[in-house]
Amino acid sequence: MHSTPRIFQPVLSTIPSSVPPPSSGNSTARPPLASPMRPSPIEQYRPSPVHPPQKIQPVARTSRAMEVR
Structure with missing residues (x-):
């Protein structure tokens, strides 16, 4: 359960930074x-970054x- 929130933080920060610059991606x-x-x-974010x-x-x-409860 703790590994899920940790993965979301780094992934979200990498998606926006690699979305604006196409060459940097x-x-x-x-x-x-x-x-x-x-x-x-x-790979999932590249094809459809909105879904x-x-x-x-x-x-x-x-x-x-759930964790808090």
């Missing part, structure tokens, strides 16, 4: 490719509320 995708957990989430974020937001909110 290539160099940013190189480091994540090394890790198997990062490439899968980044993944919306689905993650509700999930993170529910998981956090």
